[in-house]
């Protein structure tokens with residue numbers, strides 16, 4: 450029995466939690482409920498190549514192991530070890546973007562980079578231009594800042610490319626940042642040079658910083674996709690990437706942020722460093738893997754790209770063969786964003802949850818990426834092996850026919 454008095458009511462949580470949403474993981478609660486009923490769930494909700502049997506390159510594992518053995522288990526400088534920052538700068542230079550290592554910050558994944566950039570540049574009430582559909586962390590972080598995402602359409606009728614007129618119509622005096630996710634999650638789009646140039650020109654015209662999410666740059670089916678900054682090295686572009694996708698180590702939570710050399714970004718770099726000081730450093734042993742990844746053998750990427758292209762082909766063919774379903778062929782990464790013509794009154798979430806309960810196939814509804822529920826979009830992760838994919842798409846086709854008849 451407590452001897453002091455106490456107030457018996459639940460502890461209140463902050464309002465920002467109500468605004469925060471990350472559908473890719475939220476939906477797992479539903480999947481667990483289905484599993485509890487004894488049905489096997491096929492998790493096509495999360496873009497983790499390791500979960501589907503792709504192996505982290507041994508020389509990266511060796512580098513982490515050696516770093517631990519050598520005692521690199523303490524705190525590091527908050528912007529990362531110099532050798533890792535130098536490796537990132539050299540890699541960007543080799544890809545046509547000359548930056549010095551002091552423009553590089555080693556992050557706890559692209560995710561932390563997104564958090565740092567938005568927190569450094571965006572105030573409460575400011576606006577950020579975010580693609581629709583988007584990767585949902587952008588809107589989630591903006592919710593915690595109490596800033597406003599303004600969604601610019603990307604158009605499935607034009608290979609999910611940005612609708613530049615729509616983008617232009619959204620800019621206001623409160624707009625701070627243009628988010629460009631290229632190659633794109635969830636659509637698999639790769640933007641052609643004229644579109645990329647138009648995005649840079651637009652940002653320059655309005656004094657916006659571009660956050661270039663380039664975590665899928667090396668997963669282009671036709672080969673690595675050039676960095677956005679190669680088109681305009683002096684534009685205020687902050688590029689983010691990580692070991693998660695092209696280096697097959699998402700659980701290591703290690704990535705990098707590279708700010709372009711323009712002096713216009715000097716304050717932004719100082720602000721991000723200041724914020725990064727507060728979290729001390731990103732994981733220490735994994736920083737040694739950044740060096741191994743960017744200076745060592747990358748032949749695994751050729752095999753990975755080939756595997757992804759094959760899975761994308763199966764995905765596009767099988768989904769487009771389902772009456773009422775349409776899928777734009779992805780050109781990079783491991784996602785497709787099909788759309789089903791829904792009967793009136795139904796939503797994308799209803800379709801995805803019904804699919805899960807009937808077949809155990811777990812996708813994420815498009816409204817979790819900022820699409821309208823009646824558009825009937827959903828995202829599939831196509832990392833499973835081709836045989837498994839064929840079986841998944843057979844079940845998906847049978848379910849969809851049934852769903853549309855109900």
Ligand SMILES: Cc1ncc(COP(=O)(O)O)c(C=O)c1O
Nearest residue numbers: 496558559560584634691693704
């Ligand atoms: C577009 C995009 N940005 C960022 C991330 C987060 O990546 P990381 O594991 O590097 O934090 C993902 C992960 O799926 C992503 O798809």
